Amino acid sequence: MPSAYHSHVTRCPQPGILTLVPRWQPDAPVRLRExxxxxxxxxxxxxxxxxxxxxxxGLTKRTFFRHFVDKREVLFGGAGNIEExxxxxxxxxxxxxxxxxxxxxxxxALAASLEEQGEPAARxxxxxxxxxxLWERQLIKFASMAEAVARALRSRGVGDxxxxxxxxxxITALRVASDRWVGDTTTQPLRHLVAxxxxxxxxxxxxxxxxxxx
Amino acid sequence: MPSAYHSHVTRCPQPGILTLVPRWQPDAPVRLRExxxxxxxxxxxxxxxxxxxxxxxGLTKRTFFRHFVDKREVLFGGAGNIEExxxxxxxxxxxxxxxxxxxxxxxxALAASLEEQGEPAARxxxxxxxxxxLWERQLIKFASMAEAVARALRSRGVGDxxxxxxxxxxITALRVASDRWVGDTTTQPLRHLVAxxxxxxxxxxxxxxxxxxx
Numbered sequence: 001m002p003s004a005y006h007s008h009v010t011r012c013p014q015p016g017i018l019t020l021v022p023r024w025q026p027d028a029p030v031r032l033r034e035x036x037x038x039x040x041x042x043x044x045x046x047x048x049x050x051x052x053x054x055x056x057x058g059l060t061k062r063t064f065f066r067h068f069v070d071k072r073e074v075l076f077g078g079a080g081n082i083e084e085x086x087x088x089x090x091x092x093x094x095x096x097x098x099x100x101x102x103x104x105x106x107x108x109a110l111a112a113s114l115e116e117q118g119e120p121a122a123r124x125x126x127x128x129x130x131x132x133x134l135w136e137r138q139l140i141k142f143a144s145m146a147e148a149v150a151r152a153l154r155s156r157g158v159g160d161x162x163x164x165x166x167x168x169x170x171i172t173a174l175r176v177a178s179d180r181w182v183g184d185t186t187t188q189p190l191r192h193l194v195a196x197x198x199x200x201x202x203x204x205x206x207x208x209x210x211x212x213x214x
Numbered sequence: 215m216p217s218a219y220h221s222h223v224t225r226c227p228q229p230g231i232l233t234l235v236p237r238w239q240p241d242a243p244v245r246l247r248e249x250x251x252x253x254x255x256x257x258x259x260x261x262x263x264x265x266x267x268x269x270x271x272g273l274t275k276r277t278f279f280r281h282f283v284d285k286r287e288v289l290f291g292g293a294g295n296i297e298e299x300x301x302x303x304x305x306x307x308x309x310x311x312x313x314x315x316x317x318x319x320x321x322x323a324l325a326a327s328l329e330e331q332g333e334p335a336a337r338x339x340x341x342x343x344x345x346x347x348l349w350e351r352q353l354i355k356f357a358s359m360a361e362a363v364a365r366a367l368r369s370r371g372v373g374d375x376x377x378x379x380x381x382x383x384x385i386t387a388l389r390v391a392s393d394r395w396v397g398d399t400t401t402q403p404l405r406h407l408v409a410x411x412x413x414x415x416x417x418x419x420x421x422x423x424x425x426x427x428x
Contacts (some may be wrong), residue, residue, distance in 0.1 A: 100418055136354050143353050161390045163230055163413060166418045168386040175382075177374045182363045195377060205419035 014207040029067045031057040037120060040127045045071070045134060075124055076137060083148050086110045090152040099158045102168035103149055106197055110174070110189040126182045148173040169205075173197035243281045245271040250288040251334060254341045259285070259348060289338055290351060297362050300324045304366040313372045317363055317384035318412055324388070325404040341397045360385040384420075389413035 007056070039048040054064045063097055068074050089109035093102035102207035114121040128134040149167035150160075177193035188196075249270035253262040257419050264285055268275045303323035307316035330336040340350040363381035364374075372380070391407035402410075 021284045096337075139353055139357050142348050161394075161414050162418050164390055165386060165411070165415045168389075169383060169415065169419060172379065172382040172386065176378055180375075197379070200375050201379045201383065202419045202421060204376050205383060207416060 028059055028063055030055070031063055032059065032067060033074055034120070036071065037123050037127065038110035040075075041123055042166050045127060045131045057133070072134065072137065075134065075142065077127055082110055082113065083145050084111055086145060087148050087152045090149055091155065093138070093156075095156075099156075099162050100169060100198070100202075102153060103158060103166050104195070105150075106149060107170055107174055107194045107198070108191055111177070111194045115190050122182050125178055129182065142171050142175060145174075169201055175202050176200075231243065242271070242273055242277055246273065246278055247288055248334070250285065251337050251341065253338055254289075254372050256280060259341060259345045286348065286351065289342055289348065290355065296324060297359050299327055300359060301362050301366045304363055305369065307370075313367050313376050313380035314383060314412070314416075315368075316367060316370060318364060319364070319381050320383055321408045321412070322389055322405055325391070325408045329404050335340075336396050340394055342395070343396065356385050356389060359388075383410070383415055390414075411424070 019021075036053045037046070038151060039052055050064050051061055053071065053074075054061045057064075068077060069078060086106040086109065088106075090102050090106035093105045097105065104165065128138045146164070146167045149170060150163045153163040153166060174194060174197070177197040179189060180193050181188075181190045204205070235279060246267060250262070250267045253266055253270060262285065264278050265275055267285065268278045269287075271278075282291060300320040300323065302320075304316050306319035307319045311319065342352045360378070360381045366378045367377040367380060368374070388408060388411070391404060391411040394407050394411075395402075395404045
């Protein structure tokens with residue numbers, strides 16, 4: 001968002017001194033996002049207008065549209081970074097790592113980053129989960145993440161269908177873990193919940209005959 | 215679509231004989247679907263109008279809208295039946311079947327039914343796959359199928375997260391198999407492809423240590 005840092009160069013009363021007067025608050029996107037999340041949680045996504053978000057942030061509607069296309073983008077704008085982080089960690093996994101283990105490393109990096117963001121990340125997910133329209137968009141994001149992970153696995157030499165199946169399985173574990181994370185019943189960190197969901201998935205996919213009886 | 219079978223009761227020239235003269239062709243939805251699939255495949259979904267579909271089917275635009283809300287519904291209208299079939303087969307699996315095995319039975323029933331429909335089912339999937347807009351809708355359908363399967367598993371006494379993980383894994387296998395089914399590289403029946411994808415998924419999720427070394 002370089003536009004937030006555009007400035008006017010003004011001459012100060014003191015001769016010879018150049019001062020940068022920011023034209024817009026450089027933290028405008030952060031403030032707008034916080035205001036939007038608070039309003040979506042209070043009133044619901046459908047009932048919140050861009051005008052109200054701007055007002056709560058102490059900014060104008062025009063400033064809002066300088067940073068976001070619409071009020072949905074406030075919730076989905078950062079998805080690119082998350083996906084890049086995930087993909088980078090999958091690529092960086094040791095060469096010996098099996099497909100689902102490489103995916104597991106990616107998910108761990110992603111979960112760690114979401115945890116660092118703390119409450120806003122959980123609140124965002126809770127808002128998205130509560131609205132069928134937003135949830136549909138989130139499903140599409142998950143599908144795009146799975147495709148990106150599958151590409152990363154292919155670049156590691158994993159063939160199909162293993163690449164797509166490992167990627168989709170990982171994203172399934174992430175979805176299940178995210179649901180539990182924002183639910184009321186757990187205070188566990190997301191990283192633990194993702195690892196637990198992956199372990200459960202492995203258990204569910206284990207062959208009919210248990211190892212003890214094999 | 216009971217409206218297709220509404221009839222006028224008319225007196226025939228022969229006295230005393232009642233004849234049913236169908237007001238609309240009872241096969242109108244079938245003809246419209248066939249016409250639509252042919253046009254979508256020839257020109258693309260976006261480039262086809264409802265008018266053209268009706269014309270190709272030898273029917274009116276009004277008849278089209280009696281059976282379908284819009285031109286997307288031609289592709290998605292039958293999804294309910296498919297989901298019911300899937301869910302019924304999951305529920306009917308032997309009590310001893312483990313979650314993913316019950317899902318596997320459901321997928322087998324679904325694949326068998328799609329195969330019976332033959333080329334139209336594959337053509338439908340190919341059209342949906344080629345359009346980002348339609349594919350998004352299909353992703354939402356897949357998510358709804360996974361939720362329905364998870365509910366069926368819970369009714370069998372399967373807890374969470376096993377129910378949702380087994381359901382999602384099954385639908386992932388179905389997606390991968392469908393992609394291969396409509397691709398150019400295989401002539402295998404969908405049932406085989408689904409079974410193969412499930413086996414691959416089990417292999418991908420197998421623990422790091424191979425059984426030989428365990």
